[in-house]
Amino acid sequence: MKPGQLFEQFEKLAEKFELRIIQGKGDFYGGSCIIKQDKIIVVNKMMPIEQRLRVLAQEFSSLNLNSIYIVPALRDFINENG
Numbered sequence: 001m002k003p004g005q006l007f008e009q010f011e012k013l014a015e016k017f018e019l020r021i022i023q024g025k026g027d028f029y030g031g032s033c034i035i036k037q038d039k040i041i042v043v044n045k046m047m048p049i050e051q052r053l054r055v056l057a058q059e060f061s062s063l064n065l066n067s068i069y070i071v072p073a074l075r076d077f078i079n080e081n082g
Helices: 003-016 049-061 072-081
Strands: 019-024 030-035 038-044
Touching: 003 019, 003 049, 003 072, 030 049, 038 049, 049 072
Parallel strands: 019 038
Antiparallel strands: 030 038
16 A cells, blocks of 8 residues: 555544544654644654654554554554564
């Protein structure tokens, strides 16, 4: 699966967990946070997409993904990079 398609799958997965993925510019790596009770994962838009995908994989690997259907390519990516 191409990087852009993986990113789209991460966005769909985020909706299932009621998470928002925000892409911002700045001097930061990325990660999860809570702002006014909203769960958010922030990724640096200036990083290559491969790094942004690894940030997302690390954040989603900390969640319980067993009971949710995830496209096999995305599940493999999370398992390999999380």
